[in-house]
Amino acid sequence: MPTPTTPDDRTAEPAVLLREMVRIRCVEEELADLYRDEQQMRTPVHFSIGQEAAAVGVCAALRGHDLVYTGHRSHAPYLAKGGDLTDMVAELHGKETGCAAGRGGSVHLTDHAAGFAGSAAILGEMISVATGAAWALAKRGTDRVVATFFGDGAAEEGVFHESLNFAAVHRIPVVYVCENNAYSISSPLAARQPTGVRIADRARGYGIVAEHLDGNDVTAVHEAARRAVAHCRAGRGPYFLELATYRWREHVGPGWDNGVDRPHDEVEEWQRHCPVRRAADRLGAAMSGIEEQLAAWDEEFRDEARLAVAAAKAAPYPAAGRLTDGAYERPADAS
Template sequence: MPNPNTPEDPVADPAALLRDMVRIRCVEEELADLYRDEQQMRTPVHFSIGQEAAAVGVCAALRADDLVYTGHRSHAAYLAKGGDLDGMVAELYGKETGCSNGRGGSVHLTDRAVGFAGSAAILGEMISVATGAAWGLAMQGSSQVVVTFFGDGASEEGVFHESLNFAAVHRVPVVFVCENNAYSISSPLAARQPENSATTGITERSRAYGVAAERVDGNDVLAVHEATLRATAHCRSGQGPYVLELDTYRWREHVGPGYDTGIDRPEAEVEDWLVRCPVRRSTAALLADVPDIEERLARWDEEFRDETRLAVTAAKAAPFPAVARLTDGAYGRPAGAS
């Protein structure tokens, strides 16, 4: 059973949640512009601009030693869990100082020091990895919880259902976080799954395995945070896994810095979701209690864009991996081996 002698789950300050979302927004917007204009980041990039509330709300509810695994859209969760910005930016530039030593790029981020266990590009891959990691921790009597982020497209992979079933049978302390942005690349959810189904939606299918599941407004950072606290309490008490389906929307194209409005997605649909911006909503909710919140936003915007530019400058000055060491850590070859 989990060790009860652990700190309480964190309950975040709403202004701090907003600040974290603004940081992610600023970082990704700066990187998107540089990616497009400079053509120096030779890695596919999947931005979470518009989806910040999901990563921030979830990660703010986790303890320092809880673990996070993600798929290809990894920047937001990495930063929300406390990942090193310099390491992430250097990784995008393929430099030795990157968080994966320049060998993984945007889709293979890791920062073990803060519990960001890793990300990977294969659709649904980290769902099973997170489930196994959580099972191992539970067998050791740990109270740690493991979280895995994935999209609605990954919920249609067999690994999602196999992992859910395994986690339910063994009461694995894993939180499955589906960032449902309604698209699998350019294929809308309504074309892939029965729309508004009471029995075959992602949440409903999860419950069919006997797993606790709830659907949450993924652009409401407080709602996400509170739901995650319920999910982690459920896991830590030995009741098994929990599924959070977070309805949200990415503003940029599936992969890359541009927009696909009017190409892959209807203009009216995109405009409707832009109005539901998580940063804007959180700001409006705080106006009554934090009268200077808009002034803070302006300061944060400047601070985080400057922080990103400094990280970019450092990344550009850093060395590329030496050719003789490019395979360090690959296929069982230890780092530094000759």
């Protein structure tokens, strides 16, 4: 197995990282508006608007055959890993052409061709699944890496500690990505955890290399992810990234919870640290025409989202007699 001493070979240009964030932002904003106005998507939805740098920065450091697992806030990692947009939108509409054949909805996305292995709604569930998948890949002698995304709330589940301990003992090539947006639904981190304790410190307690960084700085996230992936691919065991970020919309749904579950001034302060705007300003300092490029991307990606919605609306719903397909298989000799 190779033992690199430098970060992994996948280095994305700043313009590529910015473009991917703009795409995710535009797609999710279009879907949020349609979800609210048309009432045709009835699956629970957890948008990553405001958190795009985490998904883009990490997934850009992965190779195509590396795997990604996520919790319920799955759209951004799915798209950043190369998941098919049309299939995702069809899934949100409950259509047969969806990536889970219309059976799973927003929280159960999958695209094996892109290396997006799956997402699930149970808090912390995919932390253990990703750990097991990475262990299996390592046992087969591959240099593939698995990344799993979860929130700060999932870090309070027992499975978080069990998985990290197991991964450290067996030197499993898994990158744990905690998108710390400071809230578990409407419960702030400060009300749940002792002051001054970082989640990354808990990972270090298991002997895992861990970093805490600004999750709204896509360049910093990408550089840290490259270090993490190189570490795992070299057979040195797991790596932990705690990314401080913030969701702009409510925990579940297309609306806003400013002044309801979260203070107005807190939300506005985080919006001033928008990952898209920060990356654009940084890139614009080195090149001209960035605002025109942003406008062109905005039009391109909103059109892409609308085409995916039109395709979803034209697609059929699953036939009633086949709704349990994939849930279980009856034995051949069953009556």
